[in-house]
Amino acid sequence: MAIYLHAFGFGLVTASILALASVGLTLQFGVTNYINFAHGELLTFGAYFAWLANAHYGWNIWLALLVGALLTGIVGVLLNLVILAPFVKRGFPVLFMLVVTFGLSLILSNVILAIWGADFRQYHVAPDTQHSIGPFLFTGEQLVIIAIAVVAMVGIHILLTYTKIGKAMRAMSDNPTLAKNCGIDTERVTNFTWLLSGFLAGLAGVVLALNISSFQPAFGGDFLFVIFAAVILGGIGKPYGAMAGALVIGVVTEVAAIPLSSDFKNDAAFAILVLVLLLRPQGIFASEGKA
Amino acid sequence: MSPVLYYATTLLVFFFDYNILTWGLNIQFGYTGILNFAFIIFMAIGAYVSGVFALPQANGIAGQTYILGLSWPFPLTLIMGGLVAAFFGLLVGLIALKRLRSDYMAIVTVAVGAIAYDFIGNVTGLFNGWDGLGGVPQPLQTRFNIDFNTYQFVYVGIAGVVMVILWWLANRIYSSPFGRTLRSIREDQDVSEAFGKNTFKYRMLAMVIGCFYAGIAGGILIFFTTALNPSGWTTGETFVVWTALLIGGTGNNWGAALGALLVPVGFQEATRFLPQFPGNPDLIPALRNIIVGGLLILVLWFRPQGIIPEKKARFNIFRIPLHGAPAEVRSRAASIAASQKEESNVTDG
Amino acid sequence: MSQTAEALARTPRPGEQTDILRVEHLSHSFGGVNAVDDCSLQVPANQITALIGPNGAGKSTLINVVSGFYPAQKRGTIFFNGHNITGWPTYRRANAGLIRTFQISRGYGGMTVLENLMVPPKKQSGESLLNAIFRPRLVAAEEARHLEKALQLLDTFGLYEKRDEYARNLSGGQKRLLEMARALMADPTLLLLDEPMAGVNPALADQLAQHIVNLAKQTGITFLLVEHNLGIVDQICDHVIVMANGRALATGTMAEIRANQQVVEAYLGG
Structure with a gap:
């Protein structure tokens, strides 16, 4: 039994990582109305930027995390400004925007491969000790990961509820035409959303890399469909849904790894994705999805 | 051989x-x-x-x-x-x-x-x-x-x-x-x-x-x-097919064939024998994938219909029965029929 | 079989008055708000009926529920031509003769005008994969028949010269004409037109109205139009249904409707 409780604890850590990644993806989808298939590569960029700061320049890992996330946010904005926004401006249908972001995922993952090579990388961190909290066992790092996710989620909530730009994001997500007619500067909101989505993806990439201890250029892209599972479970385009979806997927994949094998734990996420699409495509937490 | x-x-x-x-x-x-x-x-x-x-x-x-x-x-x-x-x-x-x-x-x-x-x-x-x-x-x-x-x-x-x-x-x-x-x-x-x-x-x-x-x-x-x-069927291979189709021309099988000739056969083969970089053996394959992905995006930007675009559907409107056809069809079909001394050969079912 | 003979086959005998479409106690909600709220109405066969009402009255929602685009929420019943179609998927309703158009004209932009008209005919044998591969003669003969009808319709709607043009290159008005011609290729029993005159200049609106009147007379197709242009409604419609707050408020001729105090209030208050 204890082993399942420990797995549940790991699940909370995975859920924290997933929440960072999936809330960013779902917010960006809500505002731009197309899925970014290169989101996984943003995670990878975050991990490598932080690695550069931490292992190469010897910065503290948490400072490196912040730098990595910020740089990834800038990558997000650049992607939008240089490639995606011009396509949107030309009136490209969603179908083709998906092909474009899919193409971007190939380019970005290979840019990473070309720059940093295929070797596994690790952060320079001090050896960690385990703390038992209630029935759970966490390393110090894992506790910080959970704390980062909680702070970020509270921050997102405050942003969406109380700030002007957050409200504008929600308005664009609900009804883009109306938002534009109400005088919202949709270009600025879109760029801000890419910054935020990239920032969150960068955070997620670094903490994911910390949690699995070593990473290589494909690791973010390989994690993408787990993020999708969380996003779809929560209802695509719904940030609070994505948080709940991340919690479910994170816990289920870690607990499922006990009877299965950790090789197949992501298959559990896939199974949930398939079930949700078959039974409740609008997501279990949303009344009306964008389906 | x-x-x-x-x-x-x-x-x-x-x-x-x-x-x-x-x-x-x-x-x-x-x-x-x-x-x-x-x-x-x-x-x-x-x-x-x-x-x-x-x-x-x-x-x-x-x-x-x-x-x-x-x-x-x-x-x-x-x-x-x-x-x-x-x-x-x-x-x-x-x-x-x-x-x-x-x-x-x-x-x-x-x-x-x-x-x-x-x-x-x-x-x-x-x-x-x-x-x-x-x-x-x-x-x-x-x-x-x-x-x-x-x-x-x-x-x-x-x-x-x-x-x-x-x-x-x-x-x-x-x-x-x-x-x-x-x-x-x-x-x-x-x-x-x-x-x-x-x-x-x-x-x-x-x-x-x-x-x-x-x-x-x-x-x-x-x-x-x-x-x-x-390793023979990674995601990169899916892109090769996508890029071939988009460059050649979506909706046109001649275009698709041209794309297959240009991307997987032409580009991939032409770069197959490039020497490896010492120290980064993945550099050349990575650059090839970057080019394939870049081509995909460039073709979508500059020529979304591809090199050989989809053909317009053509209907042989002069094969239809004469009765009830619009005036222009009737007169032109009649002149064709006169020259061939033969009625249109499709019957009304 | 000619169009008129087909029409005669489904035209009721003189004096017989049937409802082709019957909506009973239908509700449809979005996130708890009832856009259509316990709505009951009838559309008489072989007539031109208008569905009017202030913005937000639920007209578009009703059209979308009736045509099957919004899945039924198990509240209320829809009868079409004697069938209970409430749970039917959209394509099955269409195959039963219930054809609709869209508020914003939606041509198949990447296909030619003539090809646009060749898509709708129902039960084309060449749409089966096996026939398409193995029975080219059967398919060709059927194509010739559809082609004849399509050319006639293009001639009627003044699009004959545009037949080989991509639909996306047509003007807004031509798109409206194409949409109506294309809907007729599907041999509708009931044609739902969702704001067919929206964004159309007055001359073309008159032209469209004339087409509707002629078609109703010649083919016996039943029309249900959602329309804001009350002048046109007055001019061509036999029967008017007024919707407000998600339900049918009044029915009758335009003159009766104008005299109805409730309707006037709904428009002013809505």
Whole structure:
């Protein structure tokens, strides 16, 4: 039994990582109305930027995390400004925007491969000790990961509820035409959303890399469909849904790894994705999805 | 056989094979507007299944483990590969195609791609895991014991015949009312549904046919190379097919063939012999993938219709019965009829 | 079989008055708000009926529920031509003869005008994969028949010269004409037109109205129009249904409707 409780604890850590990644993806989808298939590569960029700061320049890992996330946010904005926004401006249908972001995922993952090579990388961190909290066992790092996710989620909530730009994001997500007619500067909101989505993806990439201890250029892209599972479970385009979806997927994949094998734990996420699409495509937490 | 001739025949087989692949993707995306980002998975399924139908029982070959091992003869092996790939296309379609939004479909295929890759790699008993299948017997080779040099030409013939049949089929589908309905779904699925088309059924058919093409292409590949492992069907390979189709021209099978000639055969082969960088062995493959992805985006920006765009549908309006036709048709048809001294030959049913 | 003969076959005998469409106690909600709220109405066969009402009255929602675009929420019943179609998928309703158009014209932009018209005919044998591959003669003969009808319709709607043009290159007005011609290729029993005159200049609106009147007379197709242009409604419609707050408020001729105090209030208050 204890082993399942420990797995549940790991699940909370995975859920924290997933929440960072999936809330960013779902917010960006809500505002731009197309899925970014290169989101996984943003995670990878975050991990490598932080690695550069931490292992190469010897910065503290948490400072490196912040730098990595910020740089990834800038990558997000650049992607939008240089490639995606011009396509949107030309009136490209969603179908083709998906092909474009899919193409971007190939380019970005290979840019990473070309720059940093295929070797596994690790952060320079001090050896960690385990703390038992209630029935759970966490390393110090894992506790910080959970704390980062909680702070970020509270921050997102405050942003969406109380700030002007957050409200504008929600308005664009609900009804883009109306938002534009109400005088919202949709270009600025879109760029801000890419910054935020990239920032969150960068955070997620670094903490994911910390949690699995070593990473290589494909690791973010390989994690993408787990993020999708969380996003779809929560209802695509719904940030609070994505948080709940991340919690479910994170816990289920870690607990499922006990009877299965950790090789197949992501298959559990896939199974949930398939079930949700078959039974409740609008997501279990949303009344009306964008389906 | 001279190395040049050997290389040329090898390229020809690859070209034929990529034609089949690109037409399959064209049926899905170019005709119907289905986004399949795991297209290469269906090629892999076709290849492996063809392989295990052709291979003898697993204990026969040292070190390999795989299912079946039935020693079936060609072309049954090839057809089974196509059919099983089509069946997996059906399963993925059941999950992905019910939804109206194209995003879901793309998400499901990406997830399927990731899962299938790990699954086939990790479950060693299926298709020998990450090491992949090897020593697959070549069609007709064992029975007739053809020598190595001649076989190269025999295989060009085999691949060519299969290609021609599938070329004919793809074009037949395109110009039929079935193909027209597929294209109408690509243009506006809601409107087609409102005209009584069961769009789910049609999209499913396009998915299944396209995956059948991929499966056949997989079979043609594994019977030529006699081996396949997961490094031969990474996501990058899916992009190669996508880029070929988009550069050549979506919705046009000539365009798809041109794309297959330019991207997988031309570009990939031209860069195959570039020297490796010491210190970063992945640099050249990475740069190739960056170029393939970059080409994909550039062609979408500068020429979204591709080099050879889709052709306008032409109807022979002078073949229709004269009664009730508009004035212009009547007069022109009458003059043609007068010159040929023959009535229009299509009867009103 | 000619168009008129087909029409005669489904035209009721003189004096017989039937409702082709019957909606009973239908509700449809979005996130708890009832856009259509316990709505009951009838559309008489072989007539031109208008569905009018202030913005937000639920007209578009009703059209979308009736045509099957919004899946039924198990509240209320829809009868069409004697069938209970409430749970039917959209394509099945269309095959039964219930054809609709869209508020914003939606041509198949990447297909030619003539090809646009070749899509709708129902039960084309060439739409079966096996026929398409193995029975080219059967398919060709059927195509010739559809082609004849399509050319006639293009001639009627003044699009004959545009037949080989991509639909996306047509002007807004031509798109409206194409949409109506294309809907007729599907041999509708009931044609739902969702704001067919929206964004159309007055001359073309008159032209469209004339087409509707002629078609109703010649073919016996039943029309249900959602329309804001009350002048046109007055001019061509036999029967008017007023919707407000998700339900049918009043029915009758335009003159009766104008005299109805409730309706006037709904418009002013809505």
